[in-house]
Amino acid sequence: xxxxxxxxxxxxxxxxxxxxxxxxxxxxxxxxxxxxxxxxxxxxxxxxxxxxxxxxxxxxxxxxxxxxxxxxxxxxxxxxxxxxxxxxxxxxxxxxxxxxxxxxxxxxxxxxxxxxxxxxxxxxxxxxxxxxxxxxxxxxxxxxxxxxxxxxxxxxxxxxxxxxxxxxxxxxxxxxxxxx
Amino acid sequence: xxxxxxxxxxxxxxxxxxxxxxxxxxxxxxxxxxxxxxxxxxxxxxxxxxxxxxxxxxxxxxxxxxxxxxxxxxxxxxxxxxxxxxxxxxxxxxxxxxxxxxxxxxxxxxxxxxxxxxxxxxxxxxxxxxxxxxxxxxxxxxxxxxxxxxxxxxxxxxxxxxxxxxxxxxxxxxxxxxx
Numbered sequence: 001x002x003x004x005x006x007x008x009x010x011x012x013x014x015x016x017x018x019x020x021x022x023x024x025x026x027x028x029x030x031x032x033x034x035x036x037x038x039x040x041x042x043x044x045x046x047x048x049x050x051x052x053x054x055x056x057x058x059x060x061x062x063x064x065x066x067x068x069x070x071x072x073x074x075x076x077x078x079x080x081x082x083x084x085x086x087x088x089x090x091x092x093x094x095x096x097x098x099x100x101x102x103x104x105x106x107x108x109x110x111x112x113x114x115x116x117x118x119x120x121x122x123x124x125x126x127x128x129x130x131x132x133x134x135x136x137x138x139x140x141x142x143x144x145x146x147x148x149x150x151x152x153x154x155x156x157x158x159x160x161x162x163x164x165x166x167x168x169x170x171x172x173x174x175x176x177x178x179x180x
Numbered sequence: 181x182x183x184x185x186x187x188x189x190x191x192x193x194x195x196x197x198x199x200x201x202x203x204x205x206x207x208x209x210x211x212x213x214x215x216x217x218x219x220x221x222x223x224x225x226x227x228x229x230x231x232x233x234x235x236x237x238x239x240x241x242x243x244x245x246x247x248x249x250x251x252x253x254x255x256x257x258x259x260x261x262x263x264x265x266x267x268x269x270x271x272x273x274x275x276x277x278x279x280x281x282x283x284x285x286x287x288x289x290x291x292x293x294x295x296x297x298x299x300x301x302x303x304x305x306x307x308x309x310x311x312x313x314x315x316x317x318x319x320x321x322x323x324x325x326x327x328x329x330x331x332x333x334x335x336x337x338x339x340x341x342x343x344x345x346x347x348x349x350x351x352x353x354x355x356x357x358x359x
Contacts, residue, residue: 012229013324035314102318
């Protein structure tokens with residue numbers, strides 16, 4: 001095995017909360033393995049859950065997605081923010097649709113340059129469910145760059161990052177492909 | 181603006197597998213041990229994404245036959261647009277519970293994003309892979325796995341479609357050569 005030198009790494013087509021651009025192995029170490037994800041009710045009306053991700057090479061994001069659970073209700077909004085919480089692109093309020101499957105949202109193709117960003121999912125009710133992972137307590141979320149915000153529906157132009165109010169990290173992500 | 185590493189430092193391995201650090205790697209977490217699985221649909225191809233940061237010379241494909249062998253397989257590499265870079269062509273599946281080494285025409289790939297492709301012409305033969313409890317079809321979609329029906333032997337141009345089963349085959353490309 002040899003060390004060639006630092007090279008920027010491009011994403012595997014999709015960037016999501018478990019990918020190396022996101023929290024990757026952190027989740028596994030903290031107990032939030034992908035295969036432990038299960039459907040659970042959204043923890044707060046109009047709340048947003050955020051996860052940081054890093055981009056190493058310029059990419060063009062074409063779609064965002066969340067993983068709906070067993071019950072769909074109301075509306076969702078997803079967005080990409082910069083590291084200061086400024087909204088770059090969002091889906092806008094959209095009816096949650098399709099149980100136990102990815103819901104894919106087409107967005108204006110958006111170029112992201114190498115930097116740190118945030119993906120956010122917000123929902124306007126607590127009947128809606130999403131597949132989420134848990135870590136055993138909400139404090140672990142700080143260690144895996146999982147944050148929350150109380151009033152995030154629809155996703156505002158700027159968000160002040162806060163703490164999660166529940167042990168809840170929704171499965172969500174984005175793609176640079178045309179098909180998820 | 182927050183401080184963050186400017187690049188990930190990937191070491192250069194001798195093999196790149198579907199679940200290694202260049203492939204689905206840390207995305208997966210704990211999948212458990214690989215198991216013997218029948219191919220989901222005859223003539224279907226599965227495409228597993230992987231990335232390389234420097235040019236690498238691919239010399240072999242490494243396949244892992246499960247508990248039952250039957251029919252033929254085909255293995256190859258595609259670019260992100262679905263254009264085939266190299267494939268071996270239809271070959272009889274290897275012996276059960278044994279590594280099958282397929283020598284390919286040496287080809288340089290990278291840097292960039294690619295897909296390792298595997299197709300089988302039947303649903304009797306088995307391949308080692310991962311289909312653990314808790315892994316859903318849509319999780320597999322999230323990971324970036326793609327598929328194409330009616331793709332045996334592997335076509336010159338693939339039309340990627342959303343994957344429709346919760347299964348990640350275990351196979352690899354070799355950069356150093358196995359005897």
